[in-house]
Amino acid sequence: MGKTKELSKDVRDKIVDLHKAGMGYKTIGKQLGEKETTVGAIIRKWKKHKMTINRPRSGAPRKISPRGVSMIMRKVKHQPRTTQEELVNDLKAAGTTVTMKIIGNTLCRNGLKSCSARKVPLLKKAHVQARLKFANEHLNDSEKAWEKSLGKDMDG
Numbered sequence: 001m002g003k004t005k006e007l008s009k010d011v012r013d014k015i016v017d018l019h020k021a022g023m024g025y026k027t028i029g030k031q032l033g034e035k036e037t038t039v040g041a042i043i044r045k046w047k048k049h050k051m052t053i054n055r056p057r058s059g060a061p062r063k064i065s066p067r068g069v070s071m072i073m074r075k076v077k078h079q080p081r082t083t084q085e086e087l088v089n090d091l092k093a094a095g096t097t098v099t100m101k102i103i104g105n106t107l108c109r110n111g112l113k114s115c116s117a118r119k120v121p122l123l124k125k126a127h128v129q130a131r132l133k134f135a136n137e138h139l140n141d142s143e144k145a146w147e148k149s150l151g152k153d154m155d156g
Helices: 008-018 025-032 036-049 064-079 084-094 100-109 125-137 144-152
Strands: none
Touching: 008 036, 025 036, 064 084, 064 100, 084 100, 084 125
């Protein structure tokens, strides 16, 4: 089913007023440029609930408040290595009990779809030092020495 636009409160009130004046669904629809079924639905809703405003839709309320969501997003943007488990613990400390699935859904809703915590950098200081030492030792080696150490068939 495709998305539909909701009529403004003014249009809905006008439909109800015309209905009270004794006009039929078809004539109201033609006059306001709306479909007959739409007019009928609005009038039925008005007869049942005596109001034309949108009623709250079904569905569970959000577990995490907007403030909590902004806290999560701030932390993840500043510290990309933050895990969902750490975020759950942070929210628990703030007084909200949530699961890692809820955290994942919240991140997804806020544009961090299919993200995982950034891994530890591959090169540690010891690795960098070892590479620098090797490079400095072999700085003045000839091309022949490099071919010998790398192997001749590395070109393809």
